Amino acid sequence: MQRSTSPLNRTKAGAAVVIAGLLLTGCASAEATPEHVTDEATTVRVAVQAIADFAPIWLGLEQGFFTDAGIDLQIVEGGASSAAQIPLLLSKSADIAATTAAAALQASASGLEVKIVAGLTDFATNASADQSGLLVAVGSDIKGFADLEGKTVAISGLKSVSEAVISAAVDAAGGDSSKVSFIQGPMPTLGDMVVTGGAQATFLIDPFLTLATKSGLEVLGRPFADVAPGVPGTSLVASTEYAAANPGVIKKFREALKLSAAFANENPDRVNKALSAEAKVPLEMLEGTTVPKFVSVVDPQRLEVEAAMLRKYGALEGTGDTSNLVVPE
Incomplete structure (x- = not known):
């Protein structure tokens, strides 16, 4: 979730830059968009949003975790909202995209062919x-x-x-x-x-x-x-087609993300530095902020707790089991 900078006057300039950086860029050109349909593919295009939830990806790249796992991770610009990330997957402009678990649930409930392949954040338990x-x-x-x-x-x-x-x-x-x-x-x-x-x-x-x-x-x-302690926040989603065709790639991606999430949890100062650099926000604006709890997987049981709450308050249609939305390890 949607992850994914004051609400008041003195921060508007920096925030505007962040929002501008999130604008949907559309489909990549044919030259810049390689095909990814087999386990041999190692290039993975991930649609980002300039929020702290995405820090494990930035730090994992910096630390070489994805390279070591055999993943050539390429960052593409994401949509302006969690819901806007999903079309990037279905148009094959990205292989994986960060979105809220709620947006993934809503997309699936509306008939879109998506799967949650990894986690990024859970909401706090205290x-x-x-x-x-x-x-x-x-x-x-x-x-x-x-x-x-x-x-x-x-x-x-x-x-x-x-x-x-x-x-x-x-x-x-x-x-x-x-x-x-x-x-x-x-x-x-x-x-x-x-x-x-x-x-x-x-x-x-x-x-x-x-x-x-x-x-x-x-x-x-x-x-x-x-x-709602500990329910999934931001997750990483792929199209059902991509997830089915590339189980080996997803496994390697998850292995690297696990190391990346652990590194981010152990180095909160690096999280803010990465966010400052990626979102073009002065580092001093981030002083005193609480960084998310980073994860690499989404717990299907906690996802169902979230889905039940969304259904109760009219934010999710249907009553079906959500456990098959998450690609199993």
């Missing part, structure tokens, strides 16, 4: 490690999740895992989530919506969250840690 949170203005009369009843919450995507989890947190606290209104906007502008009164709360992920707390907002709570 508040102290959580890089996300629900924020309100300092001095707000909203003191708990139940107080969101009758209020407007700004989020980066409607019918998303964030909307589902916030709704679940409201219900768990004794409120009525059906009386919460959600509005959508780009992540860098969500904090501004609270400051100007367009919304009474917002859901942010670091570094936006930390930047917002320096600019007049405070953390109300950590809904993911409270009601």
